[in-house]
Amino acid sequence: MPGKPDCRGDRHAMRTATRLAIASALVGVGLMAAEQDAASQESAVLSVSAGHAAGVDELRQWDASIDGMARTGELVVMSHLSDASLEGRTHEYLAQYHAGIPVFGGGVSRQLDPAGVTVSLFGTLHQGIDVNFAPALSGAEVAARLEEMHGGEVVGGGQPALGILPLPDGSFALAYAVAMSDGYFYFADAGDGSLLHRLNAVKNQQAAVGAGTGSQGNQRKLSTTEEDGRFQAHDRMRPAEIVTLDVRFNFLRANRLMTDHLIEGLPPGEAVWTADDYAIDADNEWDDPTVVEAHAYTGWFYDYFSARHGWEGVDGANGRTISLVNLGFANAFFASPPFGPEGNGAFGYGRRIDETNEEPYTLFDVVGHELMHGVTHFSVSNRTGSPLGLFNVRPLGARLGPRSFTDRFGQTHTCDTARFPGLVETPEGLDDGLVPALCHDGRFVLAHSGDGAIHEGYSDIFGESLGFYYEDEGVSADYLVGGDFKEGAIRSMIDPKSLRDGFYPDAYADRYDFALTLRDGRFWNFSGHIFVRGEYFGTLRNDDFGYGGDHWNSLILSHAFYLAIEGGTHRTSGMTVEGAGDANRGEIERIFFRAMRDLMPAMATLPITAALIRQSAADLAPGSDAQRAIDEALRAVGLGPGVL
The missing domain is CATH 3.10.450 (Nuclear Transport Factor 2; Chain: A,)
Incomplete structure (x- = not known):
């Protein structure tokens, strides 16, 4: 393979440029590369964020470096797609390779104008790669x-x-x-x-027309199929077929449908489900609210994305959407490929159970939330070639914590000697055990699941957007996730701190980070110890670990979406946003969606996502109320330009 071009001088200039937002993370810690010595810079992770806010010369410098890496095979074009919103614009994704081997998560999303001139660049690049390229094991x-x-x-x-x-x-x-x-x-x-x-891989929610009643007492029409004298929850009317399977609280049935396709090594699209797995009804007057809502709302979701965004089906290509209902747990989920009854992913809906009631997890915004997880996955996976979709394979946007802290149980932990619950390998297999903390210069390294927060934020945004689009159909339009549950909303996009005694953060500086663990010097994970602004905050119950605050931190992004439309004074920052109003709702939805569909790289942080949304606004609606309101809203939640 040709040698790597010597462009260290150009890279140094780019790193120190004032207007080009290039965040470098060394040892997983969010420090600027300019603050490190030369040896450390060679192993930097570069978060590339160069768009309308960058100077022309700076953008061209970056573009020249990207072209150079493409010529030497260090970047390989995985896709070249036309922009569905702007005629003549195209988007290509260049995945990072080293010595002909793909680098997990590395790559850049590049937007081009009709003349082929680069408009923006976003992504993550890894430098200083030094490994033995010959695998000892097959x-x-x-x-x-x-x-x-x-x-x-x-x-x-x-x-x-x-x-x-x-x-x-x-x-x-x-x-x-x-x-x-x-x-x-x-x-x-x-x-x-x-x-x-x-x-x-799991994110935790002949044709006939039937009808049924949902959990809120609303009548819903269902597109079904009549077969052998009974009606199946199989919508063949839309270009993308919608299939609803009823597992009837049978764990073995659910497990078979989710994994047998994979275990047997079947090609994508070949089914392991049969007619016996369908949700069925004798007279097409459906009386199971879980089936009614999951099946009907999946169709509504398809219609919204087709009409508003030109996105056809969950996968963008009118692929079949399969949901499993009546699962024996209180949650909903999306499982990405290669899981699911046809190896193309699946959605699952259980029941919300407490001492006083049992409700299906199939409210409209909950179904929309889970389906949006699928759209997020496929929009990134299809374009980048990453089977994982949007996933940070290493912690990004980390910060340094204290050298020691005392937890809520009164136990003091010093980083160099700390041991936290984590996953260990034993002669009997994988098990829970104690693993060392990840330290840098004797200090705890803190990070959160930025990719998870983006996933959850986008799912809340579009789960709630559905309510406003279908407001005339009698569904709730209120920015309250799960607001129709009898026990109340799960999250509030209006005022995140209004629920759970102010627990949810509404500003990026107040995000929840977790002390990281590092077993055997290589296997990293999130511990159960939580930090805010670098200081100890609390500890997860039951020695839990592996959660990066996805749902908690997601409200930073979804609250910005709310402010961009409705306006208001941000509780924490005190900044006032003049919302663009309901008349611009569709424009703001399109701006946010295009940022995901066309610009999102395989690895990202909340600040990178804010830059993508700003770029999308500058592309679609320059100088508009929508662009101004989005910029004000992102600044209000602490995601202003240049934030790392």
């Missing part, structure tokens, strides 16, 4: 080791993907990515098979 050997250690099965016919995995200490490992039957993607070292990281 993919089959690693798969066998994982099955022995895990107790589960490798899915997809046991075909692990080889790539370079960035590690939180700034180093890299040649690794295999493997999907397992427990719903996780595992990364295992290609040299010795040891576990390096894992990511959860």
Whole structure:
């Protein structure tokens, strides 16, 4: 492979440019590269954010470097797509490679004008890669080791993907990515098979026309299919078929539908479900509210995205959407490919259960929330070529915490000696144990799940947007996630701090971070210890770990969306936003969606997402009330230009 071009001088100039937002994270810590020595700079992670706010010369410098990396094979074009909103604009995604091997999560999204001139660049690039490119173990050997250690099965016919995995200490490992039957993607070292990281693939919510009553007492029409004298919840009227399967609270049935396709190594689209799995009704007057709502609202979701955004189906290509209902737990989820009854992902809806009531998790905004997880996944995965979609394979946007802290139980933890609950490997397999904290210069390294917060924020935004689009159909339009549950809303986009005694953050500076753990110097995870502004805040119950605050921090982004439309004074910052108003609601929805559909890279943070949204506003509605309101709203929640 040709050598890497010597453009260190250009890179230094770009790093120190005042208007080009290039955030460097060293050792997983959000420090500017200019503050590090030369040796550290070579192992920097560069978060590229260059768009309308950058100077022309600075953008061209970056563009020249990207072109140089493309010529040497360090960046490979994975997609080249026309902009669905702006005629003549195109978007390409360039995935990062090193010595012909893909770098997990590395890549850049580039927007081009009709003349082929670059308009914007967003993404994450990894530098200083130094690994042994010859795997000591084959993919089959690693798969066998994982099955022995895990107790589960490798899915997809046991075909692990080889790539370079960035590690939180700034180093890299040649690794295999493997999907397992427990719903996780595992990364295992290609040299010795040891576990390096894992990511959860599950995000936790002849034609006939029938009718039924939902959980709120509303009548809903259902597009169904009559077969053998009974009606099946199978919508064949829309270009994208919608199938609703009823697992009838049978765990084994649900597990079979979610994993058998993968375990058997079937090609995508080949079904493991049968006619016996359908939600069915004898007379097409449906009386199960879970089936009624899940099936009807999935159709409404399709119609909204087709009409408002030109996005056809959950996958953007009119692929079949499959939902599982009457699951025996109180939640809803989206499981990404390769899971699901056809290997193309699936949605699941259980019941909300407490001492006084039992409600299906199929309110309109809840169904829309889960379906939007699918749209987010496919919009990023289809364009970037990443099977993981939007996933940060290493912590981004981290900060340094204290050298020690005392938790709520009175126990003092010093970073160099701290041991927290985490995942360990034992002779019997994977188990919970104690693992070291990740430290930098004796201080705890703190981070959150930025990709998860983006996922959840976008799902709340478009789950609630559906309510306003269909307000005349008698559904709630209130910016309250799950607002129609008898026990009240789950989250408020209007005023995040109004619920749970002010627990939810409404500003980026007040986000929840977690002390990181690092087992064997390579396997990182979120501990259960929570920090705000670098100071200890609390600890998760029951020694929980692995949660990065996805849902909590998501309100920073969704609250900005609310302010951009409705306006108001931000509770924490005191900044006043002049909302663009209901007349501009559709424009703001289109701006936010285009940022995800066309610009989002495979790895991102909330600040990068804010830059994408600003870029989308500048492209679609320059000088408009919508652009002004979006900028004011993002500033109000602490996501102003230049925030890292």
